[in-house]
Amino acid sequence: MSNQITLYQHGTLALLVPGLLKGTITLGQLLKHGDTGIGTGEGLDGELIILDGKPYHVHATGDVTLAPDSFKMPFANAHFARYTPLAELENVDEADLNKQMVSLSKAQNTFFSIEIHGTFSSMQTRAAVKSNPPYKTLAETAENQSVFTRKQIEGTLIGYYSPQLFEGATVGGFHHHFISDDHKFGGHVLDFHLDKGNVSYQLFDTFEQHLPVNDKQYMQHDFSKDDIENSIHQSE
Amino acid sequence: MSNQITLYQHGTLALLVPGLLKGTITLGQLLKHGDTGIGTGEGLDGELIILDGKPYHVHATGDVTLAPDSFKMPFANAHFARYTPLAELENVDEADLNKQMVSLSKAQNTFFSIEIHGTFSSMQTRAAVKSNPPYKTLAETAENQSVFTRKQIEGTLIGYYSPQLFEGATVGGFHHHFISDDHKFGGHVLDFHLDKGNVSYQLFDTFEQHLPVNDKQYMQHDFSKDDIENSIHQSE
Numbered sequence: 001m002s003n004q005i006t007l008y009q010h011g012t013l014a015l016l017v018p019g020l021l022k023g024t025i026t027l028g029q030l031l032k033h034g035d036t037g038i039g040t041g042e043g044l045d046g047e048l049i050i051l052d053g054k055p056y057h058v059h060a061t062g063d064v065t066l067a068p069d070s071f072k073m074p075f076a077n078a079h080f081a082r083y084t085p086l087a088e089l090e091n092v093d094e095a096d097l098n099k100q101m102v103s104l105s106k107a108q109n110t111f112f113s114i115e116i117h118g119t120f121s122s123m124q125t126r127a128a129v130k131s132n133p134p135y136k137t138l139a140e141t142a143e144n145q146s147v148f149t150r151k152q153i154e155g156t157l158i159g160y161y162s163p164q165l166f167e168g169a170t171v172g173g174f175h176h177h178f179i180s181d182d183h184k185f186g187g188h189v190l191d192f193h194l195d196k197g198n199v200s201y202q203l204f205d206t207f208e209q210h211l212p213v214n215d216k217q218y219m220q221h222d223f224s225k226d227d228i229e230n231s232i233h234q235s236e
Numbered sequence: 237m238s239n240q241i242t243l244y245q246h247g248t249l250a251l252l253v254p255g256l257l258k259g260t261i262t263l264g265q266l267l268k269h270g271d272t273g274i275g276t277g278e279g280l281d282g283e284l285i286i287l288d289g290k291p292y293h294v295h296a297t298g299d300v301t302l303a304p305d306s307f308k309m310p311f312a313n314a315h316f317a318r319y320t321p322l323a324e325l326e327n328v329d330e331a332d333l334n335k336q337m338v339s340l341s342k343a344q345n346t347f348f349s350i351e352i353h354g355t356f357s358s359m360q361t362r363a364a365v366k367s368n369p370p371y372k373t374l375a376e377t378a379e380n381q382s383v384f385t386r387k388q389i390e391g392t393l394i395g396y397y398s399p400q401l402f403e404g405a406t407v408g409g410f411h412h413h414f415i416s417d418d419h420k421f422g423g424h425v426l427d428f429h430l431d432k433g434n435v436s437y438q439l440f441d442t443f444e445q446h447l448p449v450n451d452k453q454y455m456q457h458d459f460s461k462d463d464i465e466n467s468i469h470q471s472e
Contacts, residue, residue, distance in 0.1 A: 014401050109455050110447045165250050165459065168401045209443040211346045219345050223401065 004082040006206040007111045007160065008033035011075035012169045015218055016044070017231045019135035023072020024212035027055055030076050031069070033208075036113070036158060038177040038188075039076030041067075044141050045130035047188045049158055049177040050078065056179050058186040060129040060146045064179070074212075077160055077175075083115050083200035090196045097194060098174050101161065101201065109163050111204040114174075116157040118197020124149045125178055125187030142235040148187060155180035157189060162207075168228050169209060171236045240318040242442040243347045243396065244269035247311035248405045251454055252280070253467045255371035259308020260448035263291055266312050267305070269444075272349070274394060274413040274424075275312030277303075280377045281366035283424045285394055285413040286314065292415050294422040296365040296382045300415070310448075313396055313411075319351050319436035326432045333430060334410050337397070337437065345399050347440040350410075352393040354433015360385045361414055361423030378471040384423060391416035393425060398443075404464050405445060407472045424472075 010025040023042030030037065031053065039048040047058045048067060057067040086104055089097065097116075102108045126145045157178045162170035176189035212218045246261040259278030266273065267289065275284040283294045284303060293303040322340055325333065333352075338344050362381045393414045398406035412425035448454045 012401060106455060107449075109457060109459065110449050163459075165248060165404045165464075203449060205447055205449040207445040207447070209445065211441055211443070213343075213346050213439060213441040219342060221345060223345065223399075228401075 003080050005204050006079065006208050007113070007204040008078045008208045008210065009076070009170065010073070010210045011212060013075065013171055013232050013236070014168045014223060014226065014228045016075055016138045017226045017228050018221060019137045020218050020221060021074050021131065021135040022215055022217065023074055024215050024218070025073055025076060026069060027067050027071040027073070028069035030073065030078050034078030034080050036081040037076060037078030038158060038160065038175065039073045040128060041130065042072045042074060043130040043132055043135055044128035046127045047177055047186070048073065048076065049179045049186055051156055051158065051179060056183060056186060058125070058127045060127045062127070062146065062148055064183055064186055079113060079202070079204065081115070081202065083202045085198065086201045087199045089194060089199055093193045094191055101199070105201050105203065107161070107203050111163070111207050112161050113202045114159045114161070114199060116194065116197045116199050119152065119154050119195040121193045121195040122149065122151055123153050123155070123178055123189070124191040126190050127187045138231050138235045147190065148185065150180070150185055153180050153185060155186070157192070166207070167232070171232060175236065239316050241440050242315065242444050243349070243440040244314045244444045244446065245312070245406065246309070246446045247448060249311065249407055249468050250404050250459060250462065250464045252311055252374045253462045253464050254457060255373045256454050256457060257310050257367065257371040258451055258453065259310055260451050260454070261309055261312060262305060263303055263307040263309070264305035266309065266314050270314030270316050272317040272394060273312060273314030274396065274411065275309045276364060277366065278308045278310060279366040279368055279371055280364035282363045283413055283422070284309065284312065285415045285422055287392055287394065287415060292419060292422060294361070294363045296363045298363070298382065298384055298421070300419055300422055315349060315438070315440065317351070317438065319438045321434065322437045323435045325430060325435055329429045330427055337435070341437050341439065343397070343439050347399070347443050348397050349438045350395045350397070350435060352430065352433045352435050355388065355390050355431040357429045357431040358385065358387055359389050359391070359414055359425070360427040362426050363423045374467050374471045383426065384421065386416070386421055389416050389421060391422070393428070402443070403468070407468060411472065
């Protein structure tokens, strides 16, 4: 039971802001904490979405491959899926859907995940372009990301909601990734319009925050000078 | 191994601010997550310090009793002690000691605990006065707390350090509780001067945040109107 109510996170959104982008957890290690999740590769190498234990890596080229267990990440979330159906929705855009999710789940003060499977009349995603040391800041990476759009696409959106109190460690509010049913299109969700889909959700009572304490650069960094909140809002 | 690198927290500092003071974890449940810790009772009923598995409850009267397993708390921290000696210190006040701990541990970007056993030339503590529903806000409680001072007292200080990023969920920086060797004096530490003592520390790579998702009042509360940061700074 207990592993179904825990959202695991390695790293923080805040460490991406100044470009602490070294991979500090492997996919193999992450998968011990869940069969479902999201993340990004070392150097902000694209976008990861894990569905049914399968880790789809959306590259900046738009290509999607399965990532190996050795794939390293500076930031990732994972949990063991046990979603409960919440609603069947039609003709709804992202802002409206996010609002409905908070109101239907009554869970704005805890962490939860949503899964939407359906037909999206439009889906806009992005994939970050990998940088090498010295890594770029999150703002610099955001200036040079690949943006993809598809019309009438079927697929699955995995999203995490975090209470505003945890903004900085997480994205306060929603953070969605997407993968198409044919596994050829996906990424970090920028915007969408859902034609018709089933929405389910999973509530967590525990947020397990794991920090990269063996990474000297992380441990020595002075975060007090980073404008974390603004940078997250502009980039996410 | 893994349970020695996890700091468990039930509730958040933020929920104390508007007075969400219902006890949502029992001491018996908390002790499954550690033999060492700090907390407060339902309604901000005094201060708790757990040492070697023994939960000392410092009442607003100044009396210290052992709390029963049924004792309920809105907020608490616990971990399994495995401290490493860090320094022998003499003639040092709280601000200086906190600064030295951050610098010696090199751990400002993760959670850690410190334990100090020694002789304190002065120790000032407080214990909150329990309120009943409708509970007082944290600021109102702080206006009416009991403050105690002892000179030349031997005892143990248990402190937790949280990175600034987690302020709101925790007290950013240090949060210390104290219990004397004779178990007759203690509380939430306001100020101290250490005459001579041994300081040890324990680093955590995991912060396990448990939220009271079964408490309707918590789940329905609108935190956006609470001035959490200022209230914590003024009260803690």
